[in-house]
Amino acid sequence: MEFSPGPPDHEALDCRLPNRQTMPVVVASPHSGSNYPTEFLAQAAVPLAALRRAEDAFVDELFSAAPSLGMPLLAARFPRSYVDANREPYELDPAMFEGPLPRPLNHRTTRVAAGLGMIPRVAASGEAIYRGRVPAEIIEHRLETCWRPYHLALSGLVEQTYSRFGAALLIDAHSMPSSVSSLGPRERDNRVDIVLGDNHGESCAPELVECAEHWLAAHGLKVLRNQPYAGGFTTQRYGRPGLARHALQIEINRALYMDEARHERLPTAGVVERLMAGLLEEIGNHALEILLPRPLAAE
Numbered sequence: 408m409e410f411s412p413g414p415p416d417h418e419a420l421d422c423r424l425p426n427r428q429t430m431p432v433v434v435a436s437p438h439s440g441s442n443y444p445t446e447f448l449a450q451a452a453v454p455l456a457a458l459r460r461a462e463d464a465f466v467d468e469l470f471s472a473a474p475s476l477g478m479p480l481l482a483a484r485f486p487r488s489y490v491d492a493n494r495e496p497y498e499l500d501p502a503m504f505e506g507p508l509p510r511p512l513n514h515r516t517t518r519v520a521a522g523l524g525m526i527p528r529v530a531a532s533g534e535a536i537y538r539g540r541v542p543a544e545i546i547e548h549r550l551e552t553c554w555r556p557y558h559l560a561l562s563g564l565v566e567q568t569y570s571r572f573g574a575a576l577l578i579d580a581h582s583m584p585s586s587v588s589s590l591g592p593r594e595r596d597n598r599v600d601i602v603l604g605d606n607h608g609e610s611c612a613p614e615l616v617e618c619a620e621h622w623l624a625a626h627g628l629k630v631l632r633n634q635p636y637a638g639g640f641t642t643q644r645y646g647r648p649g650l651a652r653h654a655l656q657i658e659i660n661r662a663l664y665m666d667e668a669r670h671e672r673l674p675t676a677g678v679v680e681r682l683m684a685g686l687l688e689e690i691g692n693h694a695l696e697i698l699l700p701r702p703l704a705a706e
Contacts, residue, residue, distance in 0.1 A: 417556040421482040429477030430691035431572035437492035438463035440483040460531035463582040472684035490553040493639040494525040506543035574651040574698035585662035600628040604638035604656035610646020611653040618693040
């Protein structure tokens with residue numbers, strides 16, 4: 408499948424396309440962006456270092472082999488603390504805003520209650536991002552400049568893949584703080600390395616989840632399913648196995664590849680990149696085998 412013109416070129420996105428798509432797989436990283444708008448930093452009540460702790464730092468780099476394996480890779484350039492593309496568009500806390508709200512908001516979710524809506528209220532540390540209420544007009548501005556371009560491109564890639572192959576698998580790539588398991592980076596034997604989220608079996612064919620789990624475990628990684636991350640808006644929206652569209656969220660423990668305090672890559676990052684390349688190749692080949700429609704046997 409040739410990609411020309413491909414999804415729309417947009418300053419908020421980094422879209423890396425293969426010369427030819429040979430796998431029914433799309434890889435996406437909604438939280439690895441680090442381009443912080445000047446006006447946002449001026450509004451922030453916390454330092455940049457606090458905002459950056461919400462990033463899935465370097466995750467787009469960990470999956471950078473995707474295009475060479477025949478898979479498109481989409482990454483947000485905007486930071487998660489500015490716009491969280493893994494939320495519903497109007498999943499927001501109305502108390503954050505001043506002025507008329509654009510439409511009824513979906514504010515009764517656990518994520519909004521935690522301050523983690525489409526426009527987050529708090530940083531990863533739990534501190535309020537903004538000094539006070541922010542103008543309600545920023546909602547539509549951020550949707551138009553970040554959220555909608557990201558999902559327009561992502562849905563386009565998924566549908567192009569489905570049109571070409573008759574099925575599509577979306578890998579939604581994330582990272583998780585090592586503190587999630589209450590274990591430090593030195594406690595290797597007990598630490599959870601990877602969490603696979605399939606929305607508790609609703610977003611992805613079980614054979615694909617098992618393929619990823621078995622391959623990762625065979626390479627020495629400790630894997631859990633759906634705990635503590637079962638998947639967010641992306642897996643719920645794009646994971647429709649009954650329509651031959653599958654979505655699997657992958658969370659990588661940051662202690663495997665980065666110094667979380669210094670926000671720097673570790674020498675082991677290259678090892679994790681190679682592991683993710685191997686995983687993509689394995690799951691891509693498995694998707695070719697089990698997802699694609701079979702021709703009818705001759706009578």
